[in-house]
Amino acid sequence: MRNITLLILLTTLAACQTTQPPTPPPTTTTHAAPAPTKILNGVDILQRDNFRLLENQRVAIVTNHTGLTRDGQHIVDLLHHAPNVNLVKIFSPEHGLYGKLDEKVGHSVHPEYDLKVYSLYGETRKPTPDMLEDIDTIVFDIQDIGTRFYTYISTMGLCMEAASEHNLRIVVLDRPNPINGIDVAGPIADEKHFGFTAYGPIPLRHGMTVGELAHLFNTEYDINANLTVVPVEGWSREQFFDHTGLLWTNPSPNMRNLTQAILYPGIGLLESGKQISVGRGTDQPFEVFGAPFINPQQLTAALNNRNIPGLSFIPIRFTPTVRHYKDQDCGGVYIMITDRHALEPISAGLTIAWTIEHLYPDAYDLDSVARMIQDDDAMNALKSATDPTTIPNIWQAELNTFKQTRLHHLIY
Numbered sequence: 055m056r057n058i059t060l061l062i063l064l065t066t067l068a069a070c071q072t073t074q075p076p077t078p079p080p081t082t083t084t085h086a087a088p089a090p091t092k093i094l095n096g097v098d099i100l101q102r103d104n105f106r107l108l109e110n111q112r113v114a115i116v117t118n119h120t121g122l123t124r125d126g127q128h129i130v131d132l133l134h135h136a137p138n139v140n141l142v143k144i145f146s147p148e149h150g151l152y153g154k155l156d157e158k159v160g161h162s163v164h165p166e167y168d169l170k171v172y173s174l175y176g177e178t179r180k181p182t183p184d185m186l187e188d189i190d191t192i193v194f195d196i197q198d199i200g201t202r203f204y205t206y207i208s209t210m211g212l213c214m215e216a217a218s219e220h221n222l223r224i225v226v227l228d229r230p231n232p233i234n235g236i237d238v239a240g241p242i243a244d245e246k247h248f249g250f251t252a253y254g255p256i257p258l259r260h261g262m263t264v265g266e267l268a269h270l271f272n273t274e275y276d277i278n279a280n281l282t283v284v285p286v287e288g289w290s291r292e293q294f295f296d297h298t299g300l301l302w303t304n305p306s307p308n309m310r311n312l313t314q315a316i317l318y319p320g321i322g323l324l325e326s327g328k329q330i331s332v333g334r335g336t337d338q339p340f341e342v343f344g345a346p347f348i349n350p351q352q353l354t355a356a357l358n359n360r361n362i363p364g365l366s367f368i369p370i371r372f373t374p375t376v377r378h379y380k381d382q383d384c385g386g387v388y389i390m391i392t393d394r395h396a397l398e399p400i401s402a403g404l405t406i407a408w409t410i411e412h413l414y415p416d417a418y419d420l421d422s423v424a425r426m427i428q429d430d431d432a433m434n435a436l437k438s439a440t441d442p443t444t445i446p447n448i449w450q451a452e453l454n455t456f457k458q459t460r461l462h463h464l465i466y
Contacts, residue, residue, distance in 0.1 A: 092288060093230070093287065093289050093300060095122075095123065095227065095228070095229050095230075095300070096195065096227030096283075096286060097195055099227075101123060101132055104138070105133070105139050107225060107282065108133070108136075108138075109138045109139070110138060111191045111223075112140045112188055112189045112190045113139055113140060113190070113191050113192075113193055114141075114181075114186070114189045114191070115141060115143075115193045115195065116144075116147070116194045116195070117129055117144070117145075117146070117151070117195045117196055118146055118149065118150065118151055118152070118153050119152050119153040120196055120229075121196060121197075121227075122301060122303060124300060124301070129195050130144060130169075133193075134169075142169070142189055143169055143171075143172065143185070144164060144170070145172050145192075146171055147196060148205045148209070149175070149306050149307060150173070153304065153307065156307050156308070160173055160176050175205075175209075179209065180212040181212075186216060189222065191223045192217050192223070192224045193225045193227065194225070194268075195227040195229075196209075196264070197229050197232070197303065198231070198264050198267075199231075199232055199233065199318060200232060200233040200259060200261070200262075200315070200319070201258060201259060202240075202243065202252055202257065202259070202260060203426050205250055208249075210264060210267070210271075211267075211271045214268065214279045215277055215279075217280070222279075223280045223281075223282065224279050225281075225282045225283075226264060226268040226281065226284070227284050228263050228264060228283055228285045228286045228465070229263065229264060230263060230289045230293065230295065230298055230300070231263050232294065232295035233315055233316050234261070234291065234292055235261050235266075235291035235464075236261055236292055237259060237261050238257060238259060238261040238456070238457055239257060239319070239398060239400050240449070241427055241428070241429035241448070241449040242255050242256065242257050242449060242453065242456055243255055243256065243428040244428060244429050247429070251428070254271065256270075256456065257449075257453055258427075259399070262463070262464070263286065263465070265283035265284070265285055266283075266464055266466075268283055270460065270462075274459060283465065285465050285466070291466050294394070296312055308333075308340070309340075310339065313341060314338075314339060316391060317341065317399055319400050319403070320399035320401070321343060321399070322340065323404070323427065324343055324403065324406065324407060324410075324422075324423065325343075325377075326423055326425040326426040327423065328378050328422070329345060329418050329422045330343055331344055331377065331384055331386070334377045335380065336372050336373075336374060342370060342372055342386055342387065343386055344370070344385050344386015345378075345384055345418075346382050346383065347385075347414055348384065348387075348410070350371060350387060352413065353409070354367045354369040356413060357406065357409055360409065360442075362402045362405055363396040363397060363398065364392055364398070364402070365389060365391060365392065365402055366392050368388040368390065369388075370386055370387065370388045371383060371385055372386055401442075404423075404446075405443070407423050407436070408420070408439060408442040408445075420437050421433075421437075423436070431448050432445070432449055
């Protein structure tokens with residue numbers, strides 16, 4: 055195994071920044087955080103150190119619109135203008151370099167710097183040998199949201215594989231996990247389900263940063279790349295994104311605020327079978343869900359009667375403009391987070407799916423969530439449950455094993 059370099063930096067505490075409020079506004083219980091000095095992302099540390107880590111290197115950057123410094127400068131601009139760095143090409147993940155596309159993405163050219171932008175969400179999802187010619191180092195800098203099936207971490211893993219196979223160095227510029235780095239939950243993906251929405255045997259909510267995941271991937275999955283992680287400075291694991299003071303940038307077109315990111319590990323499960331709209335094509339994706347066959351008052355009453363910790367529900371009607379039930383009137387539910395510290399999004403999402411199936415068995419099939427659960431035992435438990443609150447028991451032993459493995463790769 056090649057050396058894995060971790061640049062371990064000092065940690066500080068963080069403060070509050072308010073994210074864009076949804077409509078209607080949720081009543082969210084938060085805990086005050088002490089005022090921070092300053093939280094810096096890995097890119098800020100790289101800039102502060104005058105890019106010495108990349109000095110005289112031919113660099114390819116894997117990034118998108120989230121690759122920003124604390125004060126809003128983009129990493130492509132920084133590397134292009136750094137006198138001691140030779141930026142030669144760019145790789146973009148799902149949604150493209152500017153984070154606006156919800157489809158396969160083609161190759162392009164950077165409009166200002168005339169650099170080739172290779173898409174890793176088109177004909178290939180892993181850099182090809184031709185794409186890797188004439189570079190020494192791959193740099194990865196993308197904001198993740200802490201959920202297994204959010205594909206940016208798979209793009210990172212595939213780039214690490216490519217770096218190892220072609221004897222290149224890979225540098226991961228770390229960023230905070232916006233839904234905190236403590237909570238770890240959900241089933242572990244089965245090997246037969248590994249792929250772009252499950253890069254390896256990790257739970258739905260992994261509670262790790264991209265830098266920590268890179269270390270885990272490299273060691274536990276025998277990638278053995280020449281890896282350097284540039285950690286965040288000043289972040290502590292219990293902090294959500296609104297305690298960081300960092301600028302929120304929508305990491306994908308339908309991930310528009312922290313509330314949606316917190317709900318996503320659970321509500322994202324509902325859309326995989328195309329039977330439920332989760333509000334794509336509305337102003338509040340992942341804060342609403344529904345379908346033409348749903349009676350909103352009936353479902354809302356059933357969910358509120360279940361007393362799901364940290365959530366309350368309001369009946370609504372909405373019309374998506376894209377994806378599932380495009381331009382169709384849907385009965386549905388608006389989700390209010392009443393206490394994000396009590397909320398267990400995955401358990402909540404499975405309870406919601408279970409409730410929909412029991413109210414509308416002729417219109418909704420629980421198998422629709424299997425593609426995102428990616429664990430056959432958990433899926434069988436969901437289908438056979440008489441009480442959805444017992445479902446998480448099925449994966450606790452495997453989850454505890456993962457937590458022990460995870461401890462070896464935590465930086466903060």
